[in-house]
Amino acid sequence: MTDQKPIIYQLVPRLFGNKNTKFVVNGSRSENGTGKFNDISNKALQEIKKLGITHVWYTGILEHAIVEGYPDAGIPHGNPLVIKGKAGSPYAIRDYYDVNSDLAEDVNQRIEEFQNLLTRTHQNKMKVIIDFVPNHLAREYHSDVKPKGISDFGEEDNSGVGFAPNNNFYYLPHEHLHLSDEIRKHFPNIDYLEFPAKATGNDQFTANPQLNDWYETVKLNYGVDYQNNHSLHFDPIPNTWIKMKNILLYWAEKGVDGFRCDMAEMVPVEFWHWVIEEIKSAFPEILFIAEVYNPYLYEAYIKTGKFDYLYDKVGLYDTLKGIIRSERPARDISQCWQSLNNLDEYMLRFLENHDEQRLASPYFASDPIKALPAMMLSVCFNKGAAMIYSGQEFAETGMEESGYSGSDGRSTIFDYWNLPEHQKWMNDGKFDGELLSDQQKNLQNAYRDILKHAQLPAISQGEFYDIMWQNTDLSIFNSDKVYAFLRHTAEQKVLVICNFDSNNQHIQVKIPAHAMEVMNIPRPIELHFNKLFSEEEYRLSSNEVAEIGLPLSIPGHQYLLLEINV
Incomplete structure (x- = not known):
C-alpha cells in the first residue's frame, strides 16, 4: 500500500455511457441500448478525477453470459x-480471457477498445480495477x-466422480440438472441440458437449484471436498489454482492495476495466500480487494490471504445506515473500530455499491x-480505502422497474438500462452537468469537498x-447524533466531527x-483550531479543551474538520 489513500469510483460501463432515454421494461439491447467503452471519454475521466478519485473500478468488464450474442x-x-x-x-x-462484447x-475490436480505455484512464492519472x-x-x-x-475449465475433468482434487467443477454423477418450475415458467418452450449436473455457485450441491440460488452459475473446485468434512487437497497445487493465476497474470500484463475479488470468502484463504504472492512477485503494486462479509474471517484474509483491503459492510456500512435512518445512535460507531482488532486500516469504506440500495432511495436515506x-x-475514519458508486453524487434512486430487477432501490446490473440522474451530468457525452438541477450540482460539489480531504497527511497516513x-x-455533547475523533501524524493533527x-x-x-x-501536545498551552480550507479559527487553552470542551456549532447533516496547531 502507498501513502496515497485509494479513493475508488465504481461504474458499470453498460449503464454509465447509455445515452438512450426511452426504455422498454425487459427491453433488448437494440430497444434500450447499452453504454460502450468509448463512452468513457477523456472528458468523463477528467471530471471523475476532479472528484478526488485515484482508482476507477470498471464493473462488468469480463465477458459474461448474455441472451443476445453476436453470432x-x-x-x-x-x-x-x-x-x-x-x-x-x-x-x-462466460470467458475469463475476454471482455463483454456489448x-x-x-465487437471484433473489443479487447483493443478496452485496452484504449485502460490507456485513457492511466493518462488521466487514475488506476484501473x-x-x-x-x-x-x-x-x-x-x-x-x-x-x-491453456485448457478450458472442466475440459480435463473426470465428471464421473463428485469430487477430485484436480477437477475444476463439483459433479452430481448420473444426475441431470433440473431447474425449478419457478425458473422454467418464464421460458416454457426452452430447455437447458446439463449432464452430469454440476454444483451451483452458492454452494448448492444439488441437481435441483431454486430461483433464489445462483442457478445461472457453477461452483469452482479449489481442492475442498465440501461433502466430506471440508477436507483439503492442496498438494499438489490444484488445477483450478493454476488456471486462476494465469487469468490474473493475463489482465495484469494488460495494465490492470487491481482486482475486486467477488465473494472472496467462498474461496479458501490458502489459495489467496498463494496466488496473491505469485501475482505481486511480478506486479508489486497491484491491488487486491476482497468482498468478505464474515468478520471472523477478516484476520485470515488479511494476514494469511494477503489482501490489501476488505469490504467493511457488516461493520461501518450497516452502522452508518442505521444512524442515517435514525435507528441507531452515533456513538455505536466506536464499536466498529473496536471490533476490528487493529485491522481498521485494511477496510474499504462505502455507502453505495452495485449490491446495496441507493442513498436517495426510500429504502435508505431518501x-x-x-x-x-x-x-x-x-x-476520514482511518488509512483504509473509500469508494463511491457512479450516480451517488447525483442522487440516483434505483427505483426504476427495469425487467429482471424491480423497483428495489438498486440500479440494475441485469438489464439494458440507464442511470437517469447521471444522464443529466453526462448530457449526451459532454459531461458538463448542464442538465443537473441546482440541488444535484450542490450534491456533486459536496462530494468534491469531502473527497479533497482524503489526501491530507493526517487522513491518508495518520493514526x-x-x-x-x-x-x-x-x-x-449529543452522542446520539454526533460523532468525533482525531487523526494525527507528527506534522498534522485533525479533529473530525x-x-x-x-x-x-x-x-x-x-x-x-x-x-x-x-499527539505530543504540551500542556498547558494555547491551541489554535483552524477550519480546513477556511480562515475560520478557534482558540482555547489545552486545559480548557480537556476539562470544559471546545464550544462549536455544526449545521444539520454536516461535518467539521479542524486542524489543531499550537
Whole structure:
C-alpha cells in the first residue's frame, strides 16, 4: 500500500455511457441500448478525477453470459434459462480471457477498445480495477480467446466422480440438472441440458437449484471436498489454482492495476495466500480487494490471504445506515473500530455499491444530504480505502422497474438500462452537468469537498484516536447524533466531527489529556483550531479543551474538520 489513500469510483460501463432515454421494461439491447467503452471519454475521466478519485473500478468488464450474442463475431446466443436478465449478470463469467462484447463499438475490436480505455484512464492519472470472479462461472462457460496451451475449465475433468482434487467443477454423477418450475415458467418452450449436473455457485450441491440460488452459475473446485468434512487437497497445487493465476497474470500484463475479488470468502484463504504472492512477485503494486462479509474471517484474509483491503459492510456500512435512518445512535460507531482488532486500516469504506440500495432511495436515506456526514466519516475514519458508486453524487434512486430487477432501490446490473440522474451530468457525452438541477450540482460539489480531504497527511497516513469516551455528557455533547475523533501524524493533527442530525448541534467537544499526550501536545498551552480550507479559527487553552470542551456549532447533516496547531 502507498501513502496515497485509494479513493475508488465504481461504474458499470453498460449503464454509465447509455445515452438512450426511452426504455422498454425487459427491453433488448437494440430497444434500450447499452453504454460502450468509448463512452468513457477523456472528458468523463477528467471530471471523475476532479472528484478526488485515484482508482476507477470498471464493473462488468469480463465477458459474461448474455441472451443476445453476436453470432457473426463467433459469440453465440445464450440460453435465457441460465441467464439473469437479458443483459446478464456481470458475475456469471462466460470467458475469463475476454471482455463483454456489448461494450464494444466494433465487437471484433473489443479487447483493443478496452485496452484504449485502460490507456485513457492511466493518462488521466487514475488506476484501473476490474472484477475477478473466482468462486463460480456461467453454466455456458466457454473461452474462445484463451492463450494457446491453456485448457478450458472442466475440459480435463473426470465428471464421473463428485469430487477430485484436480477437477475444476463439483459433479452430481448420473444426475441431470433440473431447474425449478419457478425458473422454467418464464421460458416454457426452452430447455437447458446439463449432464452430469454440476454444483451451483452458492454452494448448492444439488441437481435441483431454486430461483433464489445462483442457478445461472457453477461452483469452482479449489481442492475442498465440501461433502466430506471440508477436507483439503492442496498438494499438489490444484488445477483450478493454476488456471486462476494465469487469468490474473493475463489482465495484469494488460495494465490492470487491481482486482475486486467477488465473494472472496467462498474461496479458501490458502489459495489467496498463494496466488496473491505469485501475482505481486511480478506486479508489486497491484491491488487486491476482497468482498468478505464474515468478520471472523477478516484476520485470515488479511494476514494469511494477503489482501490489501476488505469490504467493511457488516461493520461501518450497516452502522452508518442505521444512524442515517435514525435507528441507531452515533456513538455505536466506536464499536466498529473496536471490533476490528487493529485491522481498521485494511477496510474499504462505502455507502453505495452495485449490491446495496441507493442513498436517495426510500429504502435508505431518501434525502441524499443525510448521508454527507457519513461519507466524510467513511473517508476520514482511518488509512483504509473509500469508494463511491457512479450516480451517488447525483442522487440516483434505483427505483426504476427495469425487467429482471424491480423497483428495489438498486440500479440494475441485469438489464439494458440507464442511470437517469447521471444522464443529466453526462448530457449526451459532454459531461458538463448542464442538465443537473441546482440541488444535484450542490450534491456533486459536496462530494468534491469531502473527497479533497482524503489526501491530507493526517487522513491518508495518520493514526486514529476516538474521543467519544470523553464526550459522554449528553447535556453538552449529543452522542446520539454526533460523532468525533482525531487523526494525527507528527506534522498534522485533525479533529473530525460529524453531525447526523437534521438540526444544528451546539456542542462542547473535549479532547482527552491522554490524546494530547499521544499527539505530543504540551500542556498547558494555547491551541489554535483552524477550519480546513477556511480562515475560520478557534482558540482555547489545552486545559480548557480537556476539562470544559471546545464550544462549536455544526449545521444539520454536516461535518467539521479542524486542524489543531499550537
